[in-house]
Amino acid sequence: MHKMNSKNKTFIDKLRSSGLRPTNQRVEISKFLFNRKKTFHFTVEELKNSMNLKRSKKISTATFYNTVHALKSAGYLKEFSLENNTSYYDTNIKSHHHFFDNGKVIDIKSDKITFQKLPDAPKGKKIKNVEVVIRLENNN
Amino acid sequence: MHKMNSKNKTFIDKLRSSGLRPTNQRVEISKFLFNRKKTFHFTVEELKNSMNLKRSKKISTATFYNTVHALKSAGYLKEFSLENNTSYYDTNIKSHHHFFDNGKVIDIKSDKITFQKLPDAPKGKKIKNVEVVIRLENNN
DNA sequence: TAACTACTTTATAATTATTCTAAAGTATGT
Protein backbone atom coordinates (compact mmCIF):
# COMPACT_ATOMS: atom_id res chain seq x y z
CA MET A 1 0.00 0.00 0.00
CA HIS A 2 2.00 2.99 -1.16
CA LYS A 3 1.16 6.27 -2.82
CA MET A 4 2.92 7.49 -5.91
CA ASN A 5 3.39 11.10 -6.92
CA SER A 6 4.68 12.49 -10.19
CA LYS A 7 8.10 12.99 -8.59
CA ASN A 8 8.50 9.25 -8.29
CA LYS A 9 7.60 8.74 -11.92
CA THR A 10 11.12 9.63 -12.97
CA PHE A 11 12.68 7.01 -10.76
CA ILE A 12 10.20 4.40 -11.80
CA ASP A 13 11.11 5.01 -15.41
CA LYS A 14 14.79 4.92 -14.54
CA LEU A 15 14.29 1.55 -12.90
CA ARG A 16 12.06 0.10 -15.59
CA SER A 17 14.42 1.17 -18.32
CA SER A 18 17.09 -0.78 -16.44
CA GLY A 19 14.93 -3.88 -16.41
CA LEU A 20 14.24 -3.48 -12.70
CA ARG A 21 10.82 -3.73 -11.14
CA PRO A 22 10.12 -0.50 -9.31
CA THR A 23 9.69 -1.98 -5.89
CA ASN A 24 9.18 0.22 -2.89
CA GLN A 25 12.75 -0.23 -1.76
CA ARG A 26 14.22 0.59 -5.14
CA VAL A 27 12.07 3.66 -5.59
CA GLU A 28 13.00 4.93 -2.14
CA ILE A 29 16.68 4.39 -2.75
CA SER A 30 16.52 6.04 -6.17
CA LYS A 31 14.64 8.99 -4.74
CA PHE A 32 17.26 9.37 -2.03
CA LEU A 33 20.12 9.16 -4.52
CA PHE A 34 18.88 11.17 -7.46
CA ASN A 35 16.41 13.65 -6.00
CA ARG A 36 19.02 16.25 -5.10
CA LYS A 37 20.66 19.21 -6.72
CA LYS A 38 24.30 18.40 -6.13
CA THR A 39 26.27 15.32 -7.04
CA PHE A 40 26.22 12.71 -4.31
CA HIS A 41 29.27 10.62 -3.43
CA PHE A 42 28.70 7.74 -1.05
CA THR A 43 29.56 4.26 0.14
CA VAL A 44 26.87 1.59 0.40
CA GLU A 45 27.30 1.55 4.17
CA GLU A 46 26.77 5.32 4.38
CA LEU A 47 23.72 5.10 2.16
CA LYS A 48 22.25 2.34 4.26
CA ASN A 49 22.84 4.12 7.53
CA SER A 50 21.49 7.46 6.46
CA MET A 51 18.37 6.00 4.87
CA ASN A 52 17.58 3.45 7.56
CA LEU A 53 18.04 5.97 10.36
CA LYS A 54 14.78 7.65 9.34
CA ARG A 55 12.82 4.49 8.58
CA SER A 56 10.75 2.30 10.83
CA LYS A 57 10.83 -0.55 8.34
CA LYS A 58 14.53 -0.95 7.50
CA ILE A 59 15.78 -1.91 4.07
CA SER A 60 18.22 -4.81 4.22
CA THR A 61 21.94 -4.54 3.54
CA ALA A 62 21.65 -6.97 0.63
CA THR A 63 19.03 -4.81 -1.04
CA PHE A 64 21.24 -1.74 -0.77
CA TYR A 65 24.09 -3.62 -2.40
CA ASN A 66 21.84 -5.17 -5.04
CA THR A 67 20.20 -1.89 -5.94
CA VAL A 68 23.42 0.09 -6.10
CA HIS A 69 24.97 -2.57 -8.32
CA ALA A 70 21.92 -2.67 -10.54
CA LEU A 71 21.90 1.12 -10.90
CA LYS A 72 25.59 1.04 -11.66
CA SER A 73 25.14 -1.66 -14.32
CA ALA A 74 22.32 0.36 -15.81
CA GLY A 75 24.67 3.33 -16.03
CA TYR A 76 23.01 5.51 -13.41
CA LEU A 77 25.90 5.36 -10.97
CA LYS A 78 29.66 5.41 -11.37
CA GLU A 79 32.05 3.62 -9.04
CA PHE A 80 35.33 5.06 -7.84
CA SER A 81 37.95 4.54 -5.14
CA LEU A 82 39.69 6.52 -2.48
CA GLU A 83 42.67 5.05 -0.73
CA ASN A 84 40.96 2.75 1.66
CA ASN A 85 39.33 -0.49 0.74
CA THR A 86 35.78 0.63 0.22
CA SER A 87 33.85 1.28 -2.97
CA TYR A 88 32.46 4.76 -3.50
CA TYR A 89 29.67 5.65 -5.86
CA ASP A 90 28.98 8.88 -7.71
CA THR A 91 25.64 10.09 -8.99
CA ASN A 92 27.51 12.11 -11.59
CA ILE A 93 28.03 9.56 -14.33
CA LYS A 94 29.75 11.88 -16.77
CA SER A 95 33.52 11.74 -16.94
CA HIS A 96 34.72 14.43 -14.56
CA HIS A 97 37.39 15.35 -12.04
CA HIS A 98 37.56 15.52 -8.25
CA PHE A 99 39.04 17.35 -5.36
CA PHE A 100 39.91 14.90 -2.57
CA ASP A 101 40.03 16.71 0.73
CA ASN A 102 40.53 14.34 3.65
CA GLY A 103 37.94 11.79 2.63
CA LYS A 104 35.63 14.52 1.35
CA VAL A 105 35.01 14.42 -2.40
CA ILE A 106 34.06 17.44 -4.53
CA ASP A 107 33.24 17.40 -8.23
CA ILE A 108 35.18 19.43 -10.72
CA LYS A 109 33.38 19.89 -14.01
CA SER A 110 35.22 18.46 -16.99
CA ASP A 111 35.72 21.85 -18.63
CA LYS A 112 37.46 23.29 -15.56
CA ILE A 113 40.59 21.34 -16.44
CA THR A 114 42.24 21.33 -19.85
CA PHE A 115 45.52 19.83 -20.97
CA GLN A 116 48.47 21.28 -22.77
CA LYS A 117 50.20 17.97 -23.24
CA LEU A 118 48.90 14.41 -22.98
CA PRO A 119 50.72 11.18 -23.81
CA ASP A 120 49.55 8.92 -26.63
CA ALA A 121 47.94 5.64 -25.79
CA PRO A 122 50.24 2.60 -26.14
CA LYS A 123 49.86 0.87 -29.52
CA GLY A 124 46.73 -1.20 -29.90
CA LYS A 125 45.04 0.87 -27.22
CA LYS A 126 43.00 4.00 -27.17
CA ILE A 127 42.08 6.46 -24.46
CA LYS A 128 38.71 5.85 -22.87
CA ASN A 129 38.81 8.80 -20.51
CA VAL A 130 41.12 11.06 -18.57
CA GLU A 131 40.28 11.86 -15.00
CA VAL A 132 42.14 14.08 -12.60
CA VAL A 133 42.29 13.98 -8.83
CA ILE A 134 43.45 17.13 -7.07
CA ARG A 135 44.41 16.34 -3.52
CA LEU A 136 43.95 19.20 -1.07
CA GLU A 137 45.48 20.10 2.25
CA ASN A 138 44.90 22.96 4.68
CA ASN A 139 46.72 26.26 4.24
CA ASN A 140 49.81 26.92 6.42
CA MET B 1 72.79 -17.78 9.50
CA HIS B 2 72.57 -15.63 6.39
CA LYS B 3 75.10 -14.13 4.05
CA MET B 4 75.06 -10.49 3.06
CA ASN B 5 76.40 -9.03 -0.16
CA SER B 6 76.95 -5.38 -1.06
CA LYS B 7 73.69 -5.36 -3.03
CA ASN B 8 71.78 -5.83 0.17
CA LYS B 9 73.54 -2.93 1.80
CA THR B 10 71.20 -0.47 0.15
CA PHE B 11 68.13 -2.15 1.50
CA ILE B 12 69.62 -2.46 4.93
CA ASP B 13 70.24 1.25 4.98
CA LYS B 14 66.74 1.91 3.72
CA LEU B 15 65.38 -0.18 6.55
CA ARG B 16 67.64 1.21 9.25
CA SER B 17 66.87 4.76 8.23
CA SER B 18 63.21 3.85 8.72
CA GLY B 19 63.90 2.61 12.22
CA LEU B 20 63.45 -0.98 11.13
CA ARG B 21 65.83 -3.77 12.00
CA PRO B 22 67.07 -5.36 8.80
CA THR B 23 65.75 -8.81 9.44
CA ASN B 24 66.02 -11.49 6.82
CA GLN B 25 62.38 -11.14 5.86
CA ARG B 26 62.53 -7.37 5.53
CA VAL B 27 65.72 -7.48 3.46
CA GLU B 28 64.25 -10.11 1.14
CA ILE B 29 61.06 -8.15 0.66
CA SER B 30 62.97 -4.90 0.06
CA LYS B 31 65.21 -6.59 -2.45
CA PHE B 32 62.22 -7.99 -4.27
CA LEU B 33 60.48 -4.62 -4.32
CA PHE B 34 63.28 -2.21 -5.05
CA ASN B 35 65.87 -4.22 -6.93
CA ARG B 36 64.31 -3.70 -10.36
CA LYS B 37 64.56 -1.21 -13.15
CA LYS B 38 60.88 -0.41 -13.67
CA THR B 39 58.29 0.83 -11.24
CA PHE B 40 56.47 -2.00 -9.51
CA HIS B 41 52.74 -1.83 -8.73
CA PHE B 42 51.36 -4.56 -6.52
CA THR B 43 48.92 -5.70 -3.89
CA VAL B 44 50.15 -7.32 -0.68
CA GLU B 45 48.53 -10.57 -1.71
CA GLU B 46 50.33 -10.53 -5.08
CA LEU B 47 53.63 -9.75 -3.40
CA LYS B 48 53.17 -12.56 -0.93
CA ASN B 49 52.24 -15.10 -3.57
CA SER B 50 55.04 -14.27 -5.96
CA MET B 51 57.70 -14.23 -3.26
CA ASN B 52 56.55 -17.30 -1.36
CA LEU B 53 56.17 -19.36 -4.51
CA LYS B 54 59.95 -19.53 -4.78
CA ARG B 55 60.72 -19.98 -1.12
CA SER B 56 60.94 -23.10 0.97
CA LYS B 57 60.59 -21.15 4.20
CA LYS B 58 57.52 -18.97 3.62
CA ILE B 59 57.22 -15.46 4.99
CA SER B 60 53.96 -14.96 6.87
CA THR B 61 51.08 -12.83 5.66
CA ALA B 62 51.37 -10.59 8.71
CA THR B 63 55.00 -9.85 7.94
CA PHE B 64 54.16 -8.85 4.38
CA TYR B 65 51.51 -6.47 5.66
CA ASN B 66 53.75 -5.15 8.43
CA THR B 67 56.70 -4.59 6.13
CA VAL B 68 54.71 -2.93 3.38
CA HIS B 69 53.09 -0.62 5.92
CA ALA B 70 56.43 0.20 7.49
CA LEU B 71 57.98 0.96 4.10
CA LYS B 72 54.99 3.09 3.24
CA SER B 73 55.24 5.01 6.52
CA ALA B 74 58.94 5.51 5.90
CA GLY B 75 58.09 6.98 2.51
CA TYR B 76 59.50 4.19 0.35
CA LEU B 77 56.13 3.09 -1.01
CA LYS B 78 53.03 4.95 -2.11
CA GLU B 79 49.51 3.57 -1.76
CA PHE B 80 46.84 3.96 -4.41
CA SER B 81 43.48 2.52 -5.40
CA LEU B 82 41.88 0.97 -8.42
CA GLU B 83 38.19 0.34 -8.47
CA ASN B 84 38.05 -2.76 -6.41
CA ASN B 85 38.50 -2.89 -2.71
CA THR B 86 42.16 -3.72 -2.47
CA SER B 87 45.10 -1.50 -1.67
CA TYR B 88 47.78 -1.18 -4.32
CA TYR B 89 51.32 -0.03 -3.69
CA ASP B 90 53.72 1.75 -5.99
CA THR B 91 57.50 1.74 -5.75
CA ASN B 92 57.49 5.10 -7.53
CA ILE B 93 56.94 7.48 -4.65
CA LYS B 94 57.10 10.67 -6.69
CA SER B 95 53.81 12.27 -7.69
CA HIS B 96 53.06 10.89 -11.13
CA HIS B 97 50.31 9.75 -13.45
CA HIS B 98 49.01 6.38 -14.62
CA PHE B 99 47.51 4.53 -17.48
CA PHE B 100 44.92 2.01 -16.23
CA ASP B 101 44.44 -0.76 -18.74
CA ASN B 102 42.15 -3.49 -17.44
CA GLY B 103 43.75 -3.83 -14.03
CA LYS B 104 47.22 -3.25 -15.49
CA VAL B 105 48.92 -0.07 -14.28
CA ILE B 106 51.58 1.83 -16.19
CA ASP B 107 53.46 4.88 -14.99
CA ILE B 108 53.37 8.16 -16.83
CA LYS B 109 56.15 10.51 -15.83
CA SER B 110 54.96 13.78 -14.37
CA ASP B 111 56.33 15.88 -17.21
CA LYS B 112 54.41 13.91 -19.86
CA ILE B 113 51.23 15.71 -18.84
CA THR B 114 50.88 19.45 -18.49
CA PHE B 115 47.81 21.57 -17.87
CA GLN B 116 46.37 24.51 -19.68
CA LYS B 117 43.74 25.23 -17.08
CA LEU B 118 43.41 24.07 -13.47
CA PRO B 119 40.84 25.15 -10.90
CA ASP B 120 41.87 27.03 -7.76
CA ALA B 121 41.74 25.23 -4.45
CA PRO B 122 38.66 26.09 -2.33
CA LYS B 123 39.37 28.83 0.23
CA GLY B 124 41.41 27.74 3.21
CA LYS B 125 42.85 24.88 1.17
CA LYS B 126 45.82 24.41 -1.05
CA ILE B 127 46.71 21.86 -3.67
CA LYS B 128 48.89 19.02 -2.41
CA ASN B 129 49.20 17.24 -5.75
CA VAL B 130 47.47 16.64 -9.04
CA GLU B 131 47.37 13.14 -10.42
CA VAL B 132 45.88 11.93 -13.66
CA VAL B 133 44.49 8.54 -14.56
CA ILE B 134 44.15 7.76 -18.25
CA ARG B 135 41.90 4.80 -18.72
CA LEU B 136 42.61 2.71 -21.80
CA GLU B 137 40.58 0.37 -23.96
CA ASN B 138 41.41 -1.75 -26.98
CA ASN B 139 41.25 -0.26 -30.46
CA ASN B 140 38.14 -1.03 -32.60
C1' DT C 1 -10.22 -11.13 -8.80
C1' DA C 2 -7.64 -15.50 -8.46
C1' DA C 3 -3.86 -17.90 -9.69
C1' DC C 4 0.71 -18.21 -11.67
C1' DT C 5 5.33 -17.35 -12.10
C1' DA C 6 9.33 -14.84 -12.29
C1' DC C 7 11.61 -11.47 -9.84
C1' DT C 8 12.81 -9.45 -5.25
C1' DT C 9 13.82 -9.00 -0.42
C1' DT C 10 15.79 -10.60 3.52
C1' DA C 11 18.31 -12.97 7.28
C1' DT C 12 22.11 -15.33 7.54
C1' DA C 13 26.28 -17.67 6.08
C1' DA C 14 30.44 -17.28 3.38
C1' DT C 15 34.32 -14.87 1.39
C1' DT C 16 38.10 -11.59 0.89
C1' DA C 17 41.22 -8.23 2.36
C1' DT C 18 43.14 -6.66 6.28
C1' DT C 19 44.29 -6.01 11.20
C1' DC C 20 44.92 -7.75 15.88
C1' DT C 21 46.82 -10.81 19.54
C1' DA C 22 49.98 -12.96 22.10
C1' DA C 23 53.45 -16.44 22.19
C1' DA C 24 57.93 -17.87 20.37
C1' DG C 25 62.09 -16.15 18.03
C1' DT C 26 65.86 -12.80 16.90
C1' DA C 27 68.81 -8.47 16.61
C1' DT C 28 71.54 -5.43 19.04
C1' DG C 29 73.92 -3.39 23.05
C1' DT C 30 76.64 -4.62 27.01
Place this chain on the structure above:
DNA sequence: ACATACTTTAGAATAATTATAAAGTAGTTA
Protein backbone atom coordinates in the same frame (compact mmCIF):
# COMPACT_ATOMS: atom_id res chain seq x y z
C1' DA D 1 76.79 -14.85 26.65
C1' DC D 2 72.67 -11.95 28.62
C1' DA D 3 69.24 -8.94 28.67
C1' DT D 4 65.82 -6.63 26.37
C1' DA D 5 63.29 -4.60 23.01
C1' DC D 6 61.80 -5.54 18.55
C1' DT D 7 59.99 -9.07 15.18
C1' DT D 8 57.72 -12.96 13.24
C1' DT D 9 54.10 -15.92 13.14
C1' DA D 10 49.73 -18.69 13.43
C1' DG D 11 45.51 -17.93 14.26
C1' DA D 12 41.54 -15.11 15.78
C1' DA D 13 38.98 -10.96 14.77
C1' DT D 14 37.03 -7.35 11.83
C1' DA D 15 35.15 -4.88 7.83
C1' DA D 16 33.32 -4.75 3.31
C1' DT D 17 31.11 -7.39 0.25
C1' DT D 18 28.89 -11.39 -1.97
C1' DA D 19 26.27 -15.76 -1.90
C1' DT D 20 22.33 -18.68 -0.43
C1' DA D 21 17.88 -19.99 -0.19
C1' DA D 22 13.41 -19.25 1.88
C1' DA D 23 9.48 -16.09 2.12
C1' DG D 24 7.26 -12.17 -0.18
C1' DT D 25 5.62 -9.32 -4.14
C1' DA D 26 4.88 -7.48 -8.97
C1' DG D 27 3.26 -8.16 -13.42
C1' DT D 28 0.79 -11.29 -16.09
C1' DT D 29 -3.09 -14.16 -17.34
C1' DA D 30 -7.32 -16.72 -16.86
